Amino acid sequence: MATNVNVPVSPLGRPRNGQGIFGRALIIGAVLEMGLIGGFVWLSSQKSPPPPPKPKRIAVHMVQPAPPKPKPLPPPPKPVVQPKPVPQPPKPVPQPPRPVPRPVVHPTPPKPVPLVAKAPAPTAPIVPPAPVTPPPPPPPPAPSPALRQAAVARYAALVRAQVQSQAHVPEAVRLMHLSGTAVIAFELTPSGSLVWARLSQSSGVSAIDGAALAAVKAGSYPPFTKNMPKHPTVFDVEVHLSSHSD
Template sequence: MSTDLRGLGNLIQAQSPRPAGGRALLLAAVAEAILIGVIVWETAQQRTPPPPALPPMQLQLVKEEPPKPTPPAPKPPVSTPPKPTPKPTPKPQPRPLPHPAPRPKPAPAPVREVLPPSPLPSPVQAPPAPPVTPTPPPPAPANPAVKADYLAQVKGAIQAAVHFPDAARMLGQGGRVQVEFTLQDGVITGLRILRKGSMDSFNSAALSAVREARLPALPPELKGKRFQLELWVEFVLHSND
């Protein structure tokens, strides 16, 4: 970078009054000296080399040393247990002398007795055989006609014992109920209703008719026979009722 200072010198010379004689020469010499100094300083500044560039920075990994192990703590002194006091040795006691066991007396020898020979045993008789009870012959099968006639009489006796309920009579309504029971030797057991009637009063009246019926006499050939019967108890409202 250069600065032209000639204009500055000309300006100084123009503004300053021109003295006469030696004073003018002195001022001119001072101005030239200043100008030369400025020029020399600028030249020196331009020729000064730039500062050298910094060398590249290098990074180096430093290996970290492992920490030194801590020395172990000193072990406490082991206290030695006191020696046990020796126990006094017991004095051996004299052993008692064994007493001799008394010898058992020899048992007297058994006296052998000679017995007379026993008589020969009598022959054993076999027990008498139990009497054979004759098995009764199986009952002869009932005559189907006799069975059918008897059961028809039973049904008629039950129907004859029917009492028509008053509530159904007032309503003018009839019906029937199916019952089931077991008949053996003129005795009725296991009575129950299979199919109910249209009114509850018919059901109770049907059961009462079976219990209150006067059953016919049992034929001899039907004695011991067991019959499982299912029959309808009819409730019919007649015109004269």
């Protein structure tokens, strides 16, 4: 708020003494009034701080526990009635044993011992030590696979030639001018014994197949050679028969 104060001025430009003091007082009062009004305005513009939160109160109720029930007193012990002592008869007093009279033994003179010549103890017969037999020689090393295969091939060729030479051409094959090759499979033991034989591949002519199988079953075969396997082996033999065969 602005306040206008008119101060009379003397003709020489200086206020009078009474008027000057009054004017200053008016100015100071106006300034103070303006400051008070501005302070009230500033205070009213500031937000009042929120009130402090009220402390929460927690109510705790103390409950006194119930007193424990008194335990019942145990019953008084029953009086122990001791049995009356039974009078025992007096023990007999042991008496010392009576001495037993011993017979008087008279010593007998020793009998003379006859002198017997000691016979010499028999001596055990001297047994010569048993002859020590030398250990058997170690087995020969096994042949290599190449040697075994070569030995089996040579033996199979020998058996094939033997079967082919023993095969007989049936008369029906000669008359009908037939020919064919039958394959016979058979198994031989290392000693050369025949285990079994069967037709592996037919020639297309039953007479030729039967003659080839009969030639294998009727043959006698040599034992295996050194480099051949030591177990039964299966062989396949081709038997060719025709009307021009001998």
